[in-house]
Amino acid sequence: MEADWYKDRVVYQVYPKSFKDTDGDGIGDLRGVIEKIDYIKELGVNTIWLNPIFVSPQVDNGYDIANYYAIDERLGSIEDFDELVMAAHERGIKVILDFVMNHTSDQHPWFKDACENKDSIYRNYYLWAKGKNGKLPNNWASFFGGSVWAKDPIVKDNYYFHLFDEHMPDLNWENPEVRHSMYRIAKFWIDHGVDGFRLDAFIHIAKADFKQDVPNSGEKGLKLAEQFYANLPAVQTYLHEFIQQIKSLKEDLFILGEAASANVNLAVDYTNPQNGECDTVVTFRYFDEKKDNPLPNLPMDGQPFPLDFTKLKSTMVEWQKKLEGISYPVLYWNNHDMARILTKINVKEPYAKGAAKMLATLMYLQRGVPCIYYGEELGMKSMLMSDIRDFHDQQAYGFYEHAIMNGYSNDEALKIISRAHKMAARGPMVWNNQEYGGFSTTVPWNYGKDNTQPVIEQLKDPTSVLEHYRGVLKIKKQPLFIDGTYYLENTSDDLYVYHRILNDQEAIVICNLTDNEQRYENREQRKLKCILSSGNISLNDNALYLGPYASGVFMMGVK
Numbered sequence: 008m009e010a011d012w013y014k015d016r017v018v019y020q021v022y023p024k025s026f027k028d029t030d031g032d033g034i035g036d037l038r039g040v041i042e043k044i045d046y047i048k049e050l051g052v053n054t055i056w057l058n059p060i061f062v063s064p065q066v067d068n069g070y071d072i073a074n075y076y077a078i079d080e081r082l083g084s085i086e087d088f089d090e091l092v093m094a095a096h097e098r099g100i101k102v103i104l105d106f107v108m109n110h111t112s113d114q115h116p117w118f119k120d121a122c123e124n125k126d127s128i129y130r131n132y133y134l135w136a137k138g139k140n141g142k143l144p145n146n147w148a149s150f151f152g153g154s155v156w157a158k159d160p161i162v163k164d165n166y167y168f169h170l171f172d173e174h175m176p177d178l179n180w181e182n183p184e185v186r187h188s189m190y191r192i193a194k195f196w197i198d199h200g201v202d203g204f205r206l207d208a209f210i211h212i213a214k215a216d217f218k219q220d221v222p223n224s225g226e227k228g229l230k231l232a233e234q235f236y237a238n239l240p241a242v243q244t245y246l247h248e249f250i251q252q253i254k255s256l257k258e259d260l261f262i263l264g265e266a267a268s269a270n271v272n273l274a275v276d277y278t279n280p281q282n283g284e285c286d287t288v289v290t291f292r293y294f295d296e297k298k299d300n301p302l303p304n305l306p307m308d309g310q311p312f313p314l315d316f317t318k319l320k321s322t323m324v325e326w327q328k329k330l331e332g333i334s335y336p337v338l339y340w341n342n343h344d345m346a347r348i349l350t351k352i353n354v355k356e357p358y359a360k361g362a363a364k365m366l367a368t369l370m371y372l373q374r375g376v377p378c379i380y381y382g383e384e385l386g387m388k389s390m391l392m393s394d395i396r397d398f399h400d401q402q403a404y405g406f407y408e409h410a411i412m413n414g415y416s417n418d419e420a421l422k423i424i425s426r427a428h429k430m431a432a433r434g435p436m437v438w439n440n441q442e443y444g445g446f447s448t449t450v451p452w453n454y455g456k457d458n459t460q461p462v463i464e465q466l467k468d469p470t471s472v473l474e475h476y477r478g479v480l481k482i483k484k485q486p487l488f489i490d491g492t493y494y495l496e497n498t499s500d501d502l503y504v505y506h507r508i509l510n511d512q513e514a515i516v517i518c519n520l521t522d523n524e525q526r527y528e529n530r531e532q533r534k535l536k537c538i539l540s541s542g543n544i545s546l547n548d549n550a551l552y553l554g555p556y557a558s559g560v561f562m563m564g565v566k
Contacts, residue, residue: 037083051480203261278334311426390455
């Protein structure tokens with residue numbers, strides 16, 4: 008199989024709980040995905056990624072799994088899943104599942120047995136350490152706040168390791184039985200027809216020696232310790248073994264890894280075909296923020312900061328060039344772990360529609376695999392939440408309390424948190440003009456203010472964001488935009504301009520990043536044939552004039 012066999016993938020991320028509810032409980036379900044499968048097909052995608060659908064206490068919205076072999080009954084049944092896979096395959100669509108490999112729920116039978124019997128074989132499925140001088144084993148901080156250590160319920164002065172919530176204990180991948188158990192789980196779903204996996208938090212499956220504190224110059228307190236629990240060398244050892252085993256069952260499994268903090272050199276290692284690991288990985292390093300104007304008297308962590316497009320250019324070029332000849336980067340603006348992009352750039356409302364179109368043109372015609380988050384194709388923003396309890400996050404609660412104590416009103420604090428928090432990006436899909444947007448007949452599980460134009464209206468409007476996404480993805484299927492080389496022009500910070508070149512074909516993509524008119528000089532004086540545009544664009548004296556957030560895709564002819 009060719010190393011770049013997956014290069015024409017276009018992924019659509021479905022957050023099942025928020026996509027379509029068919030049984031009236033306010034929670035989206037698998038039958039809702041089946042009901043809307045033709046909508047997904049007509050968008051122009053060929054792969055669906057489903058966020059976790061397994062039995063879970065929902066402490067972390069399904070990423071805390073209590074049974075890897077069963078569908079959460081709120082989302083459907085195994086029969087529903089099989090029907091979904093069949094419906095997708097009939098339409099030429101692949102299905103990949105979120106595979107949570109770093110941790111389980113504390114309600115998983117393995118952990119429950121480990122906590123009931125100190126001689127349980129499942130004790131070694133997890134990570135434990137003795138306290139140090141009556142204190143925690145080390146000063147490592149959890150990503151979800153507090154320590155990575157929680158008390159062992161049956162052994163005094165002993166602790167278990169949890170990188171995320173304390174109800175999500177980390178697995179011990181050094182144990183061969185854990186690795187084999189993960190293989191068996193993957194095999195079960197492959198036997199049910201899945202076409203690949205999105206490997207959640209795989210960069211954390213190896214940890215350093217727990218005796219080592221994070222040096223902190225004598226300061227007290229917990230410290231994030233990514234150098235000790237992210238991207239360690241053993242990650243690749245475990246990853247290679249796991250992926251080779253499951254690909255021996257199905258050679259063309261698509262493996263999308265979540266490598267949140269990985270730099271581009273690590274991405275090269277994780278996706279180099281010679282290493283036999285991931286096909287491609289997602290990084291969170293694309294989106295640097297401008298933090299020069301923070302809101303007064305508030306913690307920096309949790310504030311909504313705008314995207315830094317200038318840094319995006321340099322970061323994207325680095326990823327494009329270093330992965331060239333190795334793998335294809337993932338192209339995305341949104342996912343379930345961040346604020347939606349239109350909220351993040353804080354575009355003024357009259358320009359939101361144009362900005363949504365421009366961003367689609369900018370991102371998805373570059374070299375790489377598009378990954379579109381449900382509702383993005385409608386121009387969805389993050390919701391405005393009405394109650395701090397709806398965020399289900401201790402850090403959000405702390406930020407809210409701090410804001411209130413420093414003179415911010417309830418509405419002001421909620422608006423700030425809604426602009427920055429991931430829960431506000433998980434709102435219900437807007438299908439029609441009915442109550443709750445046609446998502447459900449009752450109040451959705453996660454609900455807030457949202458003024459997205461619904462699917463039913465956008466389908467009738469040839470100028471809609473949805474129709475523009477369809478146009479972009481249609482062009483994306485052309486060999487020029489799959490196989491073509493890439494280079495970014497050195498322009499002002501107000502423009503994002505790049506070329507795609509394949510044999511004697513060349514295209515130029517020109518995007519205005521601002522709400523002011525911008526001028527682009529056609530220095531090569533070559534004829535430009537527009538094949539897709541948004542906003543106002545005019546050509547005069549060998550220069551293009553682009554209105555606010557306008558974008559154009561042009562085939563370049565001879566001089």
